[in-house]
Amino acid sequence: xxxxxxxxDDPVAATPETGSSFGDILQAYEHSxxxxxxxxxxxxxxxxxxxxxxxxxFVDIGYKTEGIIPAADFRDDAGNVxxxxxxxxxxxxxGRDSEGYYRLSKIRVRRPRDWSALEKAFQEKTxxxxxxxxxxxxxxSVDIGVRAFMPASRSGARDAAEMEKLVGQEIACRxxxxxxxxxxxxVDRRVVLEEEEKRAREARYSELKExxxxxxxxxxxxxxxxFVDIGGVDGLLHVADISWGRVNKPADVLxxxxxxxxxxxxxxxxxxxxxxxxxxxxxxxxxxxxxxxxVGQRVCGAVTRVTDFGAFVELEPGLEGLIHLTELSWSxxxxxxxxxxxxxxxxxxxxxxxxxxxxxxxLGLKQALGDPWEQAKTRFPVGSVVEGPVRNMTKxxxxxxxxxxIEGMIHVSDMSAEKxxxxxxxxxxxxxxxxxxxxxxxxxxxxxxxGLKQLQPTTVDEYISEHREGDLVTGRVADVSKGKARVxxxxxxxxxxxxxxxxxxxxxxxxxxxxxxITLLGQxxxxxxxxxxxxxxxxxxxxxxxxxxxxxxxITRLDPAEKKIELELLA
Numbered sequence: 001x002x003x004x005x006x007x008x009d010d011p012v013a014a015t016p017e018t019g020s021s022f023g024d025i026l027q028a029y030e031h032s033x034x035x036x037x038x039x040x041x042x043x044x045x046x047x048x049x050x051x052x053x054x055x056x057x058f059v060d061i062g063y064k065t066e067g068i069i070p071a072a073d074f075r076d077d078a079g080n081v082x083x084x085x086x087x088x089x090x091x092x093x094x095g096r097d098s099e100g101y102y103r104l105s106k107i108r109v110r111r112p113r114d115w116s117a118l119e120k121a122f123q124e125k126t127x128x129x130x131x132x133x134x135x136x137x138x139x140x141s142v143d144i145g146v147r148a149f150m151p152a153s154r155s156g157a158r159d160a161a162e163m164e165k166l167v168g169q170e171i172a173c174r175x176x177x178x179x180x181x182x183x184x185x186x187v188d189r190r191v192v193l194e195e196e197e198k199r200a201r202e203a204r205y206s207e208l209k210e211x212x213x214x215x216x217x218x219x220x221x222x223x224x225x226x227f228v229d230i231g232g233v234d235g236l237l238h239v240a241d242i243s244w245g246r247v248n249k250p251a252d253v254l255x256x257x258x259x260x261x262x263x264x265x266x267x268x269x270x271x272x273x274x275x276x277x278x279x280x281x282x283x284x285x286x287x288x289x290x291x292x293x294x295v296g297q298r299v300c301g302a303v304t305r306v307t308d309f310g311a312f313v314e315l316e317p318g319l320e321g322l323i324h325l326t327e328l329s330w331s332x333x334x335x336x337x338x339x340x341x342x343x344x345x346x347x348x349x350x351x352x353x354x355x356x357x358x359x360x361x362x363l364g365l366k367q368a369l370g371d372p373w374e375q376a377k378t379r380f381p382v383g384s385v386v387e388g389p390v391r392n393m394t395k396x397x398x399x400x401x402x403x404x405x406i407e408g409m410i411h412v413s414d415m416s417a418e419k420x421x422x423x424x425x426x427x428x429x430x431x432x433x434x435x436x437x438x439x440x441x442x443x444x445x446x447x448x449x450x451g452l453k454q455l456q457p458t459t460v461d462e463y464i465s466e467h468r469e470g471d472l473v474t475g476r477v478a479d480v481s482k483g484k485a486r487v488x489x490x491x492x493x494x495x496x497x498x499x500x501x502x503x504x505x506x507x508x509x510x511x512x513x514x515x516x517x518i519t520l521l522g523q524x525x526x527x528x529x530x531x532x533x534x535x536x537x538x539x540x541x542x543x544x545x546x547x548x549x550x551x552x553x554x555i556t557r558l559d560p561a562e563k564k565i566e567l568e569l570l571a
Contacts, residue, residue: 046090047062047104052084052085054081069103127172135166174187208274212264214261244279262281264276299351302345306342310327323364329366340365347368384437393424408449464565469556475490477549
């Protein structure tokens with residue numbers, strides 16, 4: 001037992017056996033005080049400092065062996081050891097170390113000398129001194145002038161190791177039960193420790209100053225921050241004040257037990273709240289953002305989060321820029337940012353705008369990829385044939401994807417040459433791949449007009465494929481105007497013929513005098529003319545062309561692409 005290990009100078013060795021009554025204990029205690037000096041039993045003694053080291057202070061307490069006390073007990077607020085050789089100090093013996101020195105502690109409270117003193121301390125709830133003499137079932141035996149019991153739950157020790165170290169130590173405690181009849185005394189150390197901690201916390205709140213930088217230890221972590229011990233009190237390090245960069249949760253960058261430097265942001269003594277910050281100890285990246293990033297500059301970053309209206313890109317820790325939905329792609333088919341980028345993606349973007357006052361950087365992804373319309377004239381010249389899927393339809397047309405960011409529109413009027421189209425779905429459907437001809441290109445307005453019917457075979461195409469320039473044909477003059485006659489060569493097949501101006505005037509007068517000879521046209525179309533002579537009309541007679549006439553012509557030009565036929569009027 002601990003009692004057997006102490007020498008004759010140890011006050012615990014003179015304590016009667018556990019089975020003795022409290023009256024015998026008190027009588028033996030008083031007798032021991034009268035018979036010999038008791039280094040611990042009189043509440044302490046005065047000693048002389050004989051040596052001071054960085055870790056320990058050596059004290060002459062009048063015995064063969066000197067006592068030793070931690071230098072930390074004498075340190076002031078600045079951390080200096082406030083004691084010198086020759087100083088007189090009040091100490092209490094708490095035991096012996098492995099080298100034989102007495103373990104000492106500075107006297108903070110005195111032990112009662114009799115039962116009346118115990119009753120007074122109990123009534124006034126004042127703290128008294130005592131020495132833990134041993135560990136017994138359910139707690140500890142404590143010498144406070146009489147033997148008292150301290151429950152383990154009221155010892156302030158958190159585990160078995162701390163309880164074991166408590167034996168032999170001088171403690172401050174409070175009497176929570178006193179029965180002089182049965183000499184039953186129960187003491188509480190934890191309540192004294194809690195009150196000391198409370199007083200220390202209150203003093204700490206008044207000492208802290210906003211802007212002060214302290215070293216602390218992370219005690220607990222939550223989703224919204226970390227609680228840091230800064231010397232007896234805890235301050236909240238909010239997740240938003242951990243780093244200038246985005247921190248999703250404190251556990252991503254901190255661990256319990258970490259030693260960190262923090263700045264006091266706010267102190268509220270009334271609510272017992274302390275706000276701390278770590279990022280405030282590092283430069284704010286936004287203070288130099290205007291100098292580092294300029295409009296038109298290409299930069300790289302990582303996508304941190306994606307929202308409905310855009311994607312945020314971290315350019316450096318604590319500085320994010322936004323790619324708006326409209327700046328993600330040249331293509332109109334992008335409906336949400338997640339169609340293009342995802343968190344964690346590395347991207348190259350272009351700086352579109354910088355506002356340090358509003359802490360905003362506008363970025364563009366599509367600008368960094370290049371504008372596809374810059375090569376549109378080369379890729380899609382008018383008259384060329386293109387192919388692509390139908391991406392969208394409205395009542396008046398369908399949009400065809402020609403490449404990333406480029407779409408062409410097919411108007412309903414350009415979908416069929418054979419019938420009237422009321423809605424694009426009558427001809428095409430979404431996702432269908434179609435071939436179309438480029439009818440018009442406007443790079444400035446970013447528009448390409450396409451046509452389907454221009455690539456569909458017609459009676460004009462068939463007629464052109466069956467004839468050659470120089471062929472002699474017959475046709476009906478539909479009308480004559482300004483030196484040109486429009487000639488019908490068959491149903492749906494029309495051609496142009498130049499006529500002399502004087503003939504045109506005569507023809508106009510003739511047309512106003514009579515009606516078109518439709519019967520003759522039917523007779524001529526039912527015949528196969530080989531010689532170029534008009535049946536039923538005297539050879540060599542030259543009449544001016546007029547509407548309704550059926551005449552002979554020579555083909556002078558066939559243009560398959562434009563579907564045009566030009567004629568020469570024969571005499």
